[in-house]
Amino acid sequence: MKTIIVVGNGMVGYKFCEKFVAKEGSEKFKVIVFGEEPRPAYDRVHLSEFFENQDAKALEMAPAEWYAENNIDLIVGERVTDIHKASKKITTAKDRELSYDYLVLATGSSAFVPPIKGVEKEGVFVYRTIEDLEGMLAYAAKLKQTNPNAKAAVLGGGLLGLEAGKAVMDMGLEPHIVEFAPKLMPRQLDSRSSQVLQLKLESIGLNIHLSKATNQILGDKAITGMEFGEDDVLDVEMLIISAGIRPRDELAKTCDLEMGVRGGIVVDNKMQTSDPNIYAIGEIALYNQMIYGLVAPGYDMAGVAADQILGESKSVMAEEIDMSTKLKLIGVDVASFGEPFMPAAKGHSIIFENKTQHLYKRINVSLDGKKLLGGILVGDATDYSMLHQIYLNGMAIPEDPAQLILPATEGGGSFGDVMDLPDEAQICSCENVTKGQICGTIESGESKDLADVVSCTKAGTGCGGCKPMVKDLTEATLKSLGIEVKDTVCEHFDLNRQDLYKIIQVKGYKTFDEVLDNHGNGGHGCELCKPVVASLMASINADTANKEYAIQDSNDRFLANIQRNGTYSVVPRVPGGEITPDKLIALGEIAKKYDLYTKVTGGVRIDLFGATLNQLPLIWKDLIGHGFESGHAYGKSLRTVKTCVGSTWCRYGMDESVSFGIELENRYRGIRAPHKIKGGVSGCIRECAEARGKDFGLIAVEGGWNLYLGGNGGATPRHAELFAEQIDNKTVIKYIDRYLMLYMRTAKPLQRTAAWQERLEGGLDYLKEVIIEDKLGIAEDLENEMQTLVNKFECEWTQAINDPEMMKRFNHFVNSDEEDDNLVFVPLREQKMPEKWV
């Protein structure tokens, strides 16, 4: 058996292991990995996420057990110090000596610290490892104790520097970015896009200082400031240096491998160094006289080295390396591909810039206008995947290339169809899956839907950025094979939600069985179709969830939110967030009486956790006795209408946002929809209620309300779109009635308004035609249907506790009054929480 020693357990070193063990023949090799850091490889690209949860495990590429399971010896916390080429041995810092047949160097890079006077002072950090971050966190915590408004600077406005800037924000310090060049991200962005990015970053609170050369770091023992020139000083109490990287090539010097003038180990296209038994990959490899600081080329190098060692001599590194990248920097999309900067002699640039919305798009096309050469996107990179594919595959572009980046217009060309891509186009770069492979697995019959495609090809399982494309490709291929892409609710119906809505409405069905027996496929229903029908019955007949409780979704069945250990949480309605002291005291008393963990929710209500099934009716009796009603926090229905205090108290308020918020919340309470609905009302444009992040949002302006529709927080945040301006209260209600009813009629199951609106053919203009101009002549119907629901509202908890039959279901046991004996709570900050999940 031959031995491979991998020096370095970073992302690329790990990728080598992963790719190697997956290959045939790898079982004939013993793989030993050395890592200098105290933990297995982690995702350094997403290092800033460590500040959000401080969970180092979450960043791991693979847990330590993975190495053992794959027969890899992983030795962390031990640095390799010498290579003895002639005898094919290495020695480590712990004086161990090991022999190898092949050596793979993946030592990566370290942060470059420029020789600035005072750089050794306390409070100066580099941004590279989890240990660096832990050091920063401890230091920041100490600073904040004495000065809650402490400032921290990042030296370097490149990609990593901006990531570090986010880290500073997350630590709660005032963030400053100091860059030597006259623009941010000088290597990836042109001046104009850089300015757009700067404006956006400044708008979210970053202070940016450009064209600054740091002369020295001020302070006695610890840093107190940075000096750029005479009288040009920035007071900061912490500094993070992110001024570039240097390859960790010191090992190569110990054994005389050929190196570049400015560092890096020279490799050929097989990743072989000047010694044929030694390979170098990642940020220490000098390939084409370049060090590639991106992870994708590093992964490719890992694959090439693995192939070469296994004797696949044809597997070599591409001559030209694609440096295209797309990333989210502090929540801002930034992407560049191909040649982002292009000399005027080579082609033309088409630029779209909108500074008010912090948007910039630039594409570079060849002089004959036929090829896409590169481009830059800032603020919105949704076009990136398509543009990148067009560039990579040299596809023809439209006669007017501006169409590629301008917002789609009605009746516009269908340019950018995924099916136009050549078969060899790489769709998923993480798993290296081509369009041909995706279409092939469908054409061969192996895959029948998107889930099959993902499990057969692994496409979309890496970063997930290609998912929309994989979905489009799957649907288009199925369609081309004459297979109808159904959006049926589940295997029990050949109908979608909208079909079922019409059927139930027209036929007047009252039970799930009636719908299933008359329109189903002969089965017995499931966890997908039952809640859909339950929700439709509620939307059409104003049924409460008490009506047919066995078809209700988990939460609706017991009118409470099921939590981790099978207990429930309780949220009474507090319309608009307005609550009297007496009611607030009552909530506290009730929480205390039943020993409930108490927390203010994201929707500014009060959530009481840890109620057992048996306790739910008792708690609600008490709550109802104090004038509360169900808050429907468990339902796919209206949650809250969040309000700012508005003109009743606020000196800036333009209108009574609380009063109107309460009116709206009471109007739409209890109405079941395809998904939950949230509203917001702000009394002025300062927008303290965050109304534009809601399904419907209102902002008071001179002369009325501005109405925004289709906003969303959650996994895919989206700002609501401005729908109507300066309208009065009555018109607001009219429009929201029509909007919500249209959404309830036509959306897919569990589709929020944001996703529904985005996919609505004709978009916002169509919505305006239907809702404002009544193009379809249904506005009155929509309003009447909504009014019926409003009139029929009944608090389902009041209904439940007054009906002994309904109360029966709130017993944990059907044959005993005892409670679930499996519940274990542990103390948490003077309250309690369920025991951790194993």
Add this chain to the structure above:
Amino acid sequence: MNILSDKYTTVKPENVTIWFKAAPVTAFPKDGGACVKYKDLQIAVFNFKRLNTWYACQNLSPEKQEMVLSRGMIGDHKGIPMVACPLHKKIFSLENGENLNGDLEAIATYPVKIENDFVYVGFSE
């Protein structure tokens, strides 16, 4: 943590030694379930009205060791009668306890009989 699930093992109809009289038929919702306490066991019992059949299984979800299966929705998955766990919608065959949308360990199932409008669950001791 597997101590809990160790308490539950499938009982075949031919091995029943004790028929435990649990509750009247009317205590169980149509096409839904409720939980029965027998000694220190929690058993989910389902009235699968559409099939005119009764099923019973452990109330313990094997995924996270919570006592919740009786609160799940029932129905069929490609023709197999199943219950969906209310926590993460893992589904289990009511016939043999197999996890139909993942690779969780199978849950234990128990025989049920109805006599004089009472529900009996079969145990083997």
